[in-house]
Amino acid sequence: MRTVCLIHSHLGPAFSRLGCRVVSLTPPDGVASLPELLAALSEPPDCVIHQENLGRLVVLADCGDAPCPVLYWSLDTHLNHFWQRHYVRALSAAATTQPHLTTTLSQDGGPRCDWVPWHGQPRTLAPPAQRTVPLAFVGRVSAQRQRRQWFVEHLTRFGLLARQDISGAELAAFYDTVRAAPNECIAGEVNLRLFEAASSGCLPVSERTPAGVETLFAPDREALYYDDVAELDDRLRFLEAHPDLAATMGRAAHAAVAARHLPDHRAKALLDLARDAPPPPKGPAPDAALALTLYHLNRCGQLATPRFELWRRLAAAPGTPEIMAARIQLALADNNRDMAQALFAACLSHPALAGDARSAAACALAALRLGQGEAAKRAYVAFVAAAGRREAPRLHAPRDYLLFFANALEAVGCTSAPGMLFDHAVHLPETAVQCLVAAKALDQGDLEIERRLETLLRRQPGSEAERIGLLSNLSLHRPDDWTLCLELGLANLKGFRLEAGLEELRLAAATAARTGQDARFARRLSLVDPSGRVRRLLGMGWEEKRPPAAGGDHPPRTP
Numbered sequence: 001m002r003t004v005c006l007i008h009s010h011l012g013p014a015f016s017r018l019g020c021r022v023v024s025l026t027p028p029d030g031v032a033s034l035p036e037l038l039a040a041l042s043e044p045p046d047c048v049i050h051q052e053n054l055g056r057l058v059v060l061a062d063c064g065d066a067p068c069p070v071l072y073w074s075l076d077t078h079l080n081h082f083w084q085r086h087y088v089r090a091l092s093a094a095a096t097t098q099p100h101l102t103t104t105l106s107q108d109g110g111p112r113c114d115w116v117p118w119h120g121q122p123r124t125l126a127p128p129a130q131r132t133v134p135l136a137f138v139g140r141v142s143a144q145r146q147r148r149q150w151f152v153e154h155l156t157r158f159g160l161l162a163r164q165d166i167s168g169a170e171l172a173a174f175y176d177t178v179r180a181a182p183n184e185c186i187a188g189e190v191n192l193r194l195f196e197a198a199s200s201g202c203l204p205v206s207e208r209t210p211a212g213v214e215t216l217f218a219p220d221r222e223a224l225y226y227d228d229v230a231e232l233d234d235r236l237r238f239l240e241a242h243p244d245l246a247a248t249m250g251r252a253a254h255a256a257v258a259a260r261h262l263p264d265h266r267a268k269a270l271l272d273l274a275r276d277a278p279p280p281p282k283g284p285a286p287d288a289a290l291a292l293t294l295y296h297l298n299r300c301g302q303l304a305t306p307r308f309e310l311w312r313r314l315a316a317a318p319g320t321p322e323i324m325a326a327r328i329q330l331a332l333a334d335n336n337r338d339m340a341q342a343l344f345a346a347c348l349s350h351p352a353l354a355g356d357a358r359s360a361a362a363c364a365l366a367a368l369r370l371g372q373g374e375a376a377k378r379a380y381v382a383f384v385a386a387a388g389r390r391e392a393p394r395l396h397a398p399r400d401y402l403l404f405f406a407n408a409l410e411a412v413g414c415t416s417a418p419g420m421l422f423d424h425a426v427h428l429p430e431t432a433v434q435c436l437v438a439a440k441a442l443d444q445g446d447l448e449i450e451r452r453l454e455t456l457l458r459r460q461p462g463s464e465a466e467r468i469g470l471l472s473n474l475s476l477h478r479p480d481d482w483t484l485c486l487e488l489g490l491a492n493l494k495g496f497r498l499e500a501g502l503e504e505l506r507l508a509a510a511t512a513a514r515t516g517q518d519a520r521f522a523r524r525l526s527l528v529d530p531s532g533r534v535r536r537l538l539g540m541g542w543e544e545k546r547p548p549a550a551g552g553d554h555p556p557r558t559p
Contacts, residue, residue, distance in 0.1 A: 001271055005038065005045035007060070008053035009073075014267035027058050030303065031294065034060045034070065044068060047274040050091075052076060052084075057303050059293055063090050064282035069274050073116060077101045078189040079419030083296035085110065089289035092277040095270060098189055099212035109285060112277070116269045117216060118192045120199035120257035126176035128247050131202075135236065136161045136178040138171060139193060146465035150496040151184040154229060158236050175200035179246055180224075180239050182232065184496075185209065187418050188461025190216070195261055198223070201254035203246055205235055209461055216261070222252045228493040229501070230533050288317035295326045299427065300420050307334070319346065324353055325362035329428045332366045340366055344375050348382050355386025357408040358430070364405065365428055365435075368398050376401060383408070399439050399446070406435035406452065416460055432456055450474055458487075464495035475504075482511040482521060490528060502537055509538070 003021045006012055012022045023045060025037055037060075038044060044067040050060055052075040063070045069092035074084050077096040081104065088094040089109050095116035096102055105113040137160055141152050152162050160182065166174060175181065181197035183206035190213050197204045204217060208225040217223035224239075226232040239246045280286065291313035297303035298310060310330060317323045324347055331339040344363050347353040354360060360383035367375035380401065384392040395401050409415070410432035417431050424438040436453040440446065454470040457463040471488040478484055485508030492501030505525070512521035529535055 001046045001274060003043065003045040004271070004274075005041070005048045007037075007048065007050040008056055008058060009049060009051035011049075011051070011263055011267045011270070014263035015271070017264055018267055018271060020271070026056075029057050031059050031061050031305070033062045035062050035065045038066065047071065047271075047277070049073060049270055049274065052080070057297070059087065059290070059297070059303070060091075061290060063092075063280040064286055066280055068279070069093065069277035070280045071095065071270060071274055071277060073270060074098075074105070075118070076419075077105070078187045081105070082417035082420045083293050083300070083302075086289045086292040086296065088113065090280065090286035090293070092280045093273050095273060098210065100188075100210040109289075112273070114269065114273050115212070116266055116273075117190055117261070118195050119263055119266045120195035120261045121172070122258060122262055123172060123199050123201075123254075125201045125251065125254050131177055131179045131247070133161050133178045134159055134240075135180055135182060136163065136174070136202075137182055137184070138163045138166060138174065138196070139184070140164055145186065147462060147495050148184050148186070150465075151182075154496045154498065155182060155236075158240075171196060172200055175202045178202045179243070179250065180205055180236075182236070183207065186462050194223075195257065198253035198257050198261070201250045203239070203250040203253055205232070205239075217253055217256055220249075222249065222256045224249070228490075228534075229496045229498045230493055230537055231531075232496075233498070234533065284318045287313070288320060288323055291317045292322055292326060295330075296420075299329070319350070319353070321353055321356035321359040324359040325428075325430065328359075328362040328366045329430075332369055332428055333426075335370075337370055340370060341372075341375070344379065348378060351386055354379070354382035357383070357405065357412045358414060361405040361409060361430075361435075362428060364401050365398075368401060369428070380404070399442050399449075402429065402435045402439035402442075403449070403452070405429070406432040406439070409435065410456070415456060418460060418462075433460075447474060447477055454487075464491050467491045468495055468497075480511060480515060482508040482515070482517065483524075484508075485511060486521065486524060493534070502534075505534065505538060 001020060003023065004015050005023045005025060007025050012024050015022045023041055027037060047068050048066060048070045050070065051073045054076060072088055072091050072094045074094065074096045077084060077098045081101060085105055088105050088111055091111060093111045094105050094113040096105060096113060097117050099115045102113045102115050135155065135158055137152060141148050141162060141164060152160065163174060175197055180203040183193050183204055185191055185207050188209040190210065194204050194206050198217060204223040206223060206225055208214065208227050214225060219225055224235045226235050294305045294313060295310055298305045314323060314327050324343060328340060328343050331343060344367060347359050347363050360379055363379035364376040367379060380395055395404060414431045416433040422434050422437060424441045429435040429438050433456050436449055440449045440453060450470045451474060454467050457467050468488065468491050471484055471491060475484040475488055485504050489501045489504035489508060492504060509521055512518045525535065
């Protein structure tokens, strides 16, 4: 790999230190033909590395005509997986900062995907006397990030200093004055904050998610990790009591960055991936992948593409279930009934489409939006028949269809799309969670929908604020179900609401005791609290608590 072409990448100096000739390109936002970009170079590169740029959104087209492997390094995969899983299928290989998403990017015809995390920067270690701030957090705090607000509010009792909107040299200089940096993750991801703090010798205190994060900085030597607010508090009290050890661990984190987490380390990992990568694929499959990429970016409002261009690309792609669902969504958005009916007919005439949850859901739900109840019924019957079912529930209202297809989509792995801002009034549901959100909009008081939605969100890290709202309402309507209070208590602890979490757990324990299920409660709690930390916080007398008498008011719950 003699010449490397970088697109929107900051790793140019690192590749140069590895002995590569570096050509950096910065095309404007939008779709760019890669062969046209490369034609302006004096010679073809040995590989192209396209890095996700959080401020500039570029999609490379015609990659199959490139003279070399093309890689994509996804930085915010946890929020952009819903479109990047399509984009990488048009490329040679991919890398992601998130270890738990390497497999999903390789699914459905995706290329090889490696874990290439964020990195730090080489920095001179600040003297201990300069570290006058015990705890600090640098990150955007807003009403849209409710969990982070609770995180910052809770840590004010430890003297946390929160800063926003600082970066670069100012950020590094600030971390030079900080001893420890508690970290919060939006969606259970490995984020840059971990490396920024460690680069300055500031001890990271981070969530123990996703699986694999502890391999970046050695636990209890180079970083501290926690699962919930109870463990976080223990970690911070430990640092208060052992300032010298905290400083030692901060120095170890700083040394870890120098040894394993510099730009040169990430450039080498990407270069190794490029050496083994094949040329980009050609043909209908990568063309369809690019069409779906642009469709999803347009759908979520991140990248506007002219409607005729979307139609052109989708019409030229093979009629896979995902392509058909996208075509139906566009027809619905255009209120083009004739096109929608033609697409319904095409799906019903092909068993592979009629029996696929994605295209069947699109047909049925779009038909309901257009007021075509018979067309929705035909799509449902065809789907059930293709699955070989002899018996199936009768569906009447849109709610019935949404709940049915929520199950069907979940069964094929279409559970959720984190980062996609779904508007039930505009978008056609494409995932199980979106189906339930749309169903809930039809009836805000439907407890069955709320319970199913909460169960799905339980698998989605960072959804504690939404889950607390759902569980609060469910537990108020079902006061004898101690399992709801248990889940609500645990969600509060994951959401940095210590007192609210302990209150709900005490109520769950008392309800379980009243109904003769205290042994079951104890077993469930011990499974989720193996260290016994939460049980110690509850105290020895929590078994004595009892819920209010029947018909009385329950303690207020504020989601």
